[in-house]
Amino acid sequence: MEKVREKVNLRVFYPFILFLIFGLEGCGSEASEKTYRPESVTTNSQMKLFGEEEAILTAPPLVPPPVGNRPAKKLYMEMEIIEKEAEMADGVTYMYWTFGGSVPGSFIRTRVGDLVEFKIKNHPDNKLPHNIDLHAVTGQGGGAEASFVAPGQEKTFSFKVINPGLYVYHCATAPVGMHVANGMYGLILVEPAGGLPPVDKEFYVMQGDFYTEGKYGQTGLQPFSMQKAIDENPDYVVFNGSVNGLSGDNAITAKVGESIRIFFGNGGPNLASSFHVIGEIFDKVYVEGGSQTNTNVQTTLVPAGGSAILEFVADVPSNLVLVDHSIFRAFNKGALGILAVSGEENPAVFAGEIMEGIYQPEGSVIQTMPQSEMELTAPKDLSQEEQIAAGKKLYMQACFACHQTDGQGVPNAFPPLADADYLNADPERAIDVLLNGLSGEITVNGKNYNSIMPAQQLTNEEVANVLTYVYHSWGNIGTVISPEMVKSRRK
Structure with missing residues (x-):
């Protein structure tokens, strides 16, 4: 009797089992037909091209002209990789590896749907092979595999930009961290159809952390320190490649009332940036360089290998101070720049000091700075x-x-x-x-x-x-x- 019951039960459940097998398979097929395919794949990758032109590439802090209302085109661009010694800080030099001879590398400006034919050249005097990984590129290694090039050689590869946004590019040759730490990074902008809204001034700024054998400020040519890089303990955290990359003669300028857009990137290789402009509020931030925007932002977090687009109006004359608000990096490692704004005062916005007084609840004790860890010494009897x-x-x-x-x-x-x-x-x-x-x-x-x-x-x-x-x-x-x-x- 038990065997009979078992057969009966199986007969009852056979249809249910078959439904589970074939019914769910059918549901899966129907679901696969409805798989989400983004506009970048369905439309932007197939966008028709109208003409061709040579792309304009610029060194920081300059930015190429906006794309405006132009249609998608075929763009030709060339970039030379140059290994060169340059100033990191006063009296301190470093052997930078660069895209286009600058740190960060040349700014690339495109619009969605453009077809880019990219020639990358490795200068014959260079010592190492390099390549380029563009985060805006959908393809193997962001183009790294197709662009691997030895000294004295050049490669040409092609890609279509299908996602609007601001993207980092960097070298991806092993050891990747070392190539990035030596300055091999930059930004590529992919504007949406119709372009970004016009502004009066645009600037290109990137932060990077550098690792040297010597301490901060130690003079002479400083070699790269792999151990400090692995430990994520940089001696320098700077804007546009050096302590003075955005100050002194390299300070950027604007006038009161001008609208300003900063294309900001973080090359890393390790540290995130808490980017802040002392004396201003960001009216609009394109979060992580994408399409989502935030308004009335004081400080924006930009990860290593990430970016943000920042917009604001210069309201009053002042020296606006650009900093990484991880503040010791600004005042002790170099992450500090100046945007000098000139023009008429605006008391309605900032009236300055209106009263003075003395407040000394703890007395007028002068602080004493501890002896510097750098143990600075000076020889005697100098000319x-x-x-x-x-x-x-x-x-x-x-x-x-x-x-x-x-x-x-x-x-x-x-x-x-x-x-x-x-x-x-x-x-x-x-x-x-x-x-x-x-x-x-x-x-x-x-x-x-x-x-x-x-x-x-x-x-x-x-x-x-x-x-x-x-x-x-x-x-x-x-x-x-x-x-x-x-x-x-x-x-």
């Missing part, structure tokens, strides 16, 4: 030229973060040293400030500053050297400060 050179090195290691490489200071925070009446009026007072610190309000070149200058733990020779450098820079009076003068002012 004036040697003293200026030694003082410049010390300034770039200990002073530039607050007073800037060009001595202009930080508006409303730290006073300028350039052509500074407060400084030039009394050299002995300047010595006292370095030795003993300074707090409270001072007036420099007609503007009031109220902050704290910590006492510096420097030798007599170091104080003399750095002040001599400052007095011989930026239009100051050329006074020579001797170690004996410093010694006489010590209390």
Whole structure:
């Protein structure tokens, strides 16, 4: 009887089992017919081309002209890979590997549907093979496999840009991290049909972290440190390839009322960037360089190998300070730039100081800076030229973060040293400030500053050297400060 019941039960369940097998298979077929296929595949990849042209590539901070309303075209572009020694910081050089001779590499501007014929050339004097991986490219390695090229050789490959957005490109030759860490990265923009909305000024900025055998500021040609890179412990975090990549003579400029767009990328290879502009709010941020936008943003997080498009209007005249708001990177590793905005004041937006007073609930104690980990030393009995050179090195290691490489200071925070009446009026007072610190309000070149200058733990020779450098820079009076003068002012 049990065997009979088993056969009966199986007969009952056979139809159900068959339904599960064949019914679900049918559902799967129907589902596969409805598989989502994005517009980039169904439309943009098949977009018709109208004409052809040579693409314009630009070195940072410049950007090629907008694509505007033009149709999709065939674009021809060439990029040369160059390995070259260049300045990382004052007195510090580095062997950069570059796309187009700059760090970051040349800016590439396209529109969705363009067909790109890309020629990549590896200069004969280079030592290593390289290639290019463009995040905007849908294909093997983003084009890396098709573009692998030895020194003295060139390759041409082709791709269609089918996804609008701002994308990073970089070298993907092993060891990939080393090639990226040596500066091999850049941005490629794919504008949507009809282009981006017009603005008055556009700039190209990329952050990168660099790893050197020597400490920050150690002079001479600095080799790459693989161990520091693996440990993710950079000596330099910079914009556009160097400590001065966006400051001093390399500062970018705009006028009050101009609309500004920054194409910002992070080459890495390791660190994310907390990108911020001191003194402005981003009116619009294209999040991660894509189509989604956010408004009224103070700081935007950009991962290594990522990007963002930032838009705002320069509302008042000021030196807007571009920083990675992981703030020690800005003031101690170089991630700092200047957007100098000129024009008429706008009291409705910023009225400046309207009242002054003294508030000292904890007394007027001057802070003392600890001895620098860099253990800066200065030789004695230097000539004036040697003293200026030694003082410049010390300034770039200990002073530039607050007073800037060009001595202009930080508006409303730290006073300028350039052509500074407060400084030039009394050299002995300047010595006292370095030795003993300074707090409270001072007036420099007609503007009031109220902050704290910590006492510096420097030798007599170091104080003399750095002040001599400052007095011989930026239009100051050329006074020579001797170690004996410093010694006489010590209390």
